[in-house]
Amino acid sequence: MPKILNITGLEKTYSSGNKQLTVLQNISFSIEKGQTFSIVGPSGSGKTTLLGLCAGLDQPNSGTIELCGEDLNMLSEDERAQLRNKNVGFIFQNFQLLPTLTALENVSVPLELQGGKDATSKSLALLEKVGLADRVHHYPSQLSGGEQQRVALARAFANAPSILFADEPTGNLDEDTGEKVIQLLFELNQEAGTTLVIITHDLDLANRTQQILRLKGGQILTNERTAVL
Numbered sequence: 001m002p003k004i005l006n007i008t009g010l011e012k013t014y015s016s017g018n019k020q021l022t023v024l025q026n027i028s029f030s031i032e033k034g035q036t037f038s039i040v041g042p043s044g045s046g047k048t049t050l051l052g053l054c055a056g057l058d059q060p061n062s063g064t065i066e067l068c069g070e071d072l073n074m075l076s077e078d079e080r081a082q083l084r085n086k087n088v089g090f091i092f093q094n095f096q097l098l099p100t101l102t103a104l105e106n107v108s109v110p111l112e113l114q115g116g117k118d119a120t121s122k123s124l125a126l127l128e129k130v131g132l133a134d135r136v137h138h139y140p141s142q143l144s145g146g147e148q149q150r151v152a153l154a155r156a157f158a159n160a161p162s163i164l165f166a167d168e169p170t171g172n173l174d175e176d177t178g179e180k181v182i183q184l185l186f187e188l189n190q191e192a193g194t195t196l197v198i199i200t201h202d203l204d205l206a207n208r209t210q211q212i213l214r215l216k217g218g219q220i221l222t223n224e225r226t227a228v229l
């Protein structure tokens with residue numbers, strides 16, 4: 001299968017004061033197009049850092065990242081942003097909705113900025129899909145945590161990404177709402193062939209993806225296929 005993400009020899013070091021802190025070391029793995037993939041590991045093991053690097057939000061100290069056939073090291077910051085806008089969706093742990101925009105605007109404004117057509121009607125359809133048809137004019141502060149999470153999901157789907165990165169997409173949700181969010185993610189994978197990369201502490205969820213990468217102390221512990229086809 002063709003690879004959508006190919007990581008080789010990644011290392012990330014932060015400096016604080018005169019101290020160097022290596023948070024990722026010797027990381028190599030790849031993800032196939034259309035695959036469902038999870039990243040698990042203890043708090044502080046480098047999962048969010050790794051996601052930021054994979055998506056070109058942050059740069060490694062050494063190593064290469066090929067995303068959608070492009071070597072991120074060879075791209076300017078603008079070019080990386082373009083590649084992201086075109087191909088990548090995100091769901092952040094803390095939603096990151098813009099507080100001064102309504103639910104509808106949170107989904108439609110990024111689409112409009114990218115010059116997308118019919119941004120409003122597309123966004124309405126997405127919000128309906130995540131069960132928020134009657135909440136579209138609410139501001140984030142007027143929505144529950146689970147509702148905000150679903151707005152973030154609709155926003156992530158909006159540009160029909162070829163790869164979607166989700167950092168603890170169910171971390172703040174009750175079991176039922178979390179399951180609904182997961183169902184929507186897997187549906188997107190099935191219907192649109194979107195590659196899913198999910199960071200999770202939930203091993204049951206990880207076991208529903210086709211491959212599990214385990215991190216510990218910034219290094220890969222295991223990278224194994226599951227029984228899921």
Ligand SMILES: Nc1ncnc2c1ncn2[C@@H]1O[C@H](COP(=O)(O)OP(=O)(O)OP(=O)(O)O)[C@@H](O)[C@H]1O
Binds near residue numbers: 016
């Ligand atoms: N900007 C930064 N500057 C310095 N150190 C950082 C920075 N960002 C993260 N770290 C450190 O890097 C390590 C990995 O952080 P990261 O957020 O990737 O962990 P994580 O696996 O996502 O943890 P969690 O499960 O708690 O979200 C942590 O020890 C953290 O303190």
Ligand SMILES: [Mg+2]
Binds near residue numbers: 049167
């Ligand atoms: Mg994290």
